[in-house]
Amino acid sequence: MTRSNRLFLGIVIEVPSRLTAGSHVMTPQCYRPGPVFDPKDLRRHILRMAFHGQSVHVACAFSLVEICSVLYSQFLRFDPMNAVSPGRDFLILSKGHGVMALYACFREIGWLKDSDLDTYFRNGTHLRGLCEADVPGCEVTSGSLGHGLPIAAGIAFGLRRLGSDRRVYCIVGDGEMNEGPMWEAFLFAAHQKLDNLTVIVDANRYQAMGRTEEVLGLEPLPAKIEAFGFATKECDGHDPEALTRCLSDLREIGSRPGALVARTTKGQGVSFMADDNRWHYTRLTEHDYLRAVKELS
């Protein structure tokens, strides 16, 4: 199957949000589209984890729900029976604070069960509040910011040396772009012409202590990344069609790594959390949990 056959722009894929195990086992030789995740389902999983685990970072995960959904349903090659299958594409979550969005996807894929999600933040669990590589599918340990992108660049560099057509996607935060190694990695990836690497900036305009523009201004971010030698796109990070279109375009450009600045809203999906940075830190009460779930029903 050629690369162009993997595109399914604009095609509505009729697959239940709950994936039946084994329904689309993939290898690079046998590629079929993944399931379409309903963002509402993913956000409900996140709320469930955050409420039962009494954890923080709900808003950090909410902003990248559509990004993860689109990547797993339309771009990443993976085996639903094996999160570390040898031929898989890589999704590196450099912004480890959004890890609940990954866990929610893993639940939809089948790599995690509801009972696993219920262990989140509990004693003895591997599901930590930040991304750690011992959870199959998580790939790297991130959360200390500025680590994931250099590793993603190393993976992409290695895959290209091996002549592999496997691809690397790396989700970074806009706050994370404060870190020096991110720009070192941009230089390296562009210099090495890593066209098998796509960086997606979850640009939710907030970092831990305030607005990114007020803490350490980044804009014009797309122009900066473009100037580093990346093919760069910008879109609404909560619009699956726009995300799909931009990521497809970036995949086909060749000779340069790609970057998508996905304009998102921290806490997107629940009215009283959207664009409110308190939900970086706030733990859910039962009242707020039920109110949020109701909005997503």
Added chain:
Amino acid sequence: MMRDMLSQLLVEAAAADDRFIVLSGDHGYALFDSLRDGHGSQFVNVGVAEQNMIGVAAGLAKVGFRPCVYGLAAFVPIRVLEQIKLDLCHAKAPVILLGDGAGLVYSTLGVSHQCGEDVACLRPLPAIAIYSPCDKFELQACWAEARRADHPCYIRIGKADRPPVHDAAITDTEPHWTNQRDVHNHDRLIVATGSMTSISTAIARTHGVPCLSVSRIKPLPPSLVLAVQSHRQTIVVEEHARAGGLFSALAEELASAESPSGRPHLAHLGLSTQFTFTAGSHEHALSEHRLDDAAVNRSLTAWITASPGQMS
């Protein structure tokens, strides 16, 4: 000389293993001439960007490569300590770190390029082995062990243009006598590592004092501890700070060993050299290191109530 041996080892590894790849942060100008001549594609100058370099090495290791990262010790490992901890040690990535010019080698350049704390920074990290060869023969043995390892290794290289200390090749990284012990004299022992081994050996020979060369600092060879215990006095010579280096490593072992009274002079109850395996409460994390309240209570009570000889 050690530097020539290093160049040779890099070339041999590149020839033998397609997965072997050397990364440099724009350092090591002439060292890589032979490697670049014969195996240019297996040498990558990633630029003056050491933090990215460690991440790239971790990524390469994840897809099957066996990277070797070269830098001056002032930068690798000091500048990139967190990358080593998370990207390499936590991932148990089989990456060899070469820290060149360790100690005060760059004496004329000044403090920015000097490094007397690299071993101290790495010793507490899980999974990583630390080597400090004194000459080309020890380097060869350390390199061979590091190449076989399934975890990160740091090889500290000090002044690299000195002649060999040993007479012939060495096949392991155990401590080796550079001046034989006198079977009738267990009074004094000199323990040296890295660049200090040559001068220490010369003086030891002049005075007829036994001298041990230590090329592997972590894990510390038990035979070294036994050798020190069998002498009345030992002095450690190293081009490294007192805190955290070979002296410190030995002192920790000796303090924790049983004294003539049967109990250690100084016992330790603290974190183990391991990352937490799972998440949970603070108390849960402490329990993985046997440092939760109940475990501390058990250990301290046992320590307080034990009669001499009951506890080690």
